[in-house]
Amino acid sequence: MTEPSFQVAAPRSTPVANPLFEYLLRLGDDRLVLGHRLSEWCGHGPILEEDIALSNIALDLIGHAASLLALAGEIEGQGRDADKLAYFREAVAYRNALLVEIPNGDFAVTMVRQFLFDAYSVLLWDALSRCDHEGLAAVAAKSLKEDKYHLRHSSEWVIRLGDGTAESHERAQTALDALWRYTGELFDHDAVDDAVAAEAFIAIDHDALHSLWLTMVKDVVQRATLTLPTDPAMRRGGRRGFHTESLGHMLATMQIVARSHPGASW
């Protein structure tokens, strides 16, 4: 995996104009970007069955993103639908965490990243499915079911890669070490979270979420005979639009068709 360039940005502490819109973009962009990354495996999977599995998970995530971005567009009230938000925003307007935009690397990087994200996503949906925002709670409940399957898939793979051959173990450990620095951002708490907690009754206890996540991750890492990284240095910035260079390249590929043929349907 090549080391992506990055910029450091502190979590936002100043108020934002439309926090619920911003919050939904974060949720939607995480899944859109990760879904696209997974779709890059289509036709390149290590074995036919896994190729189908990865594409299948990619489609699920893009489906979740479509619901979230559609909801975001409604909240924004500027006439932007899910497609408009997905295909006609620049990288700086994307609000995904850095973890999901990192290039796929080898199968170990893809699977370890997927596992770290799935564990977070399952816990988050579980909490959000009980929130008081009706539209979001519905998306959360539906997505939770699918993400539980994703987590089962990715955690079983991490265990097999870690507890597999010498090479697979080494690659899985390298992946875990390289990705660890991007996990802190998932649990950041800023003014957007405070505002949606006050306005839209979406109150997520990020510290509690983090400790539940850590318990899940430790369990799988241990079963995979891997070592949990201890480096506390975390990279962040995606939630405020400070992305790695790789997101721009990814979006160029993802958006080219929609931008070349605006308004086309297929």
Place this chain on the structure above:
Amino acid sequence: MSDSQWPLWEVFTQPTKGEPFEHAGSVHAPDGELALQNARDVYARRGEAVNLWVVPTTAIVASAPSDAGPFFDPGNDKPYRHPQFYLAPRGVRIF
């Protein structure tokens, strides 16, 4: 191909509860759990099944084409082995 592939598993799907399991196809997988997941992704991702079985292909004992004669032919000329061969007595409802 066999040297570079994981072991083969036969997949059986149950379309709805209470129905018999049907052979759907096969998948490659290193073990049972991943065979089950692969089977789910290949044969049941569009809601085609409510239950899945995966069985190592090597565990299946199959009849050989050469068995066709001795195994199956004798049935052809013995219609009295089928209930339809017998006339139902008057007054018995025929299903």
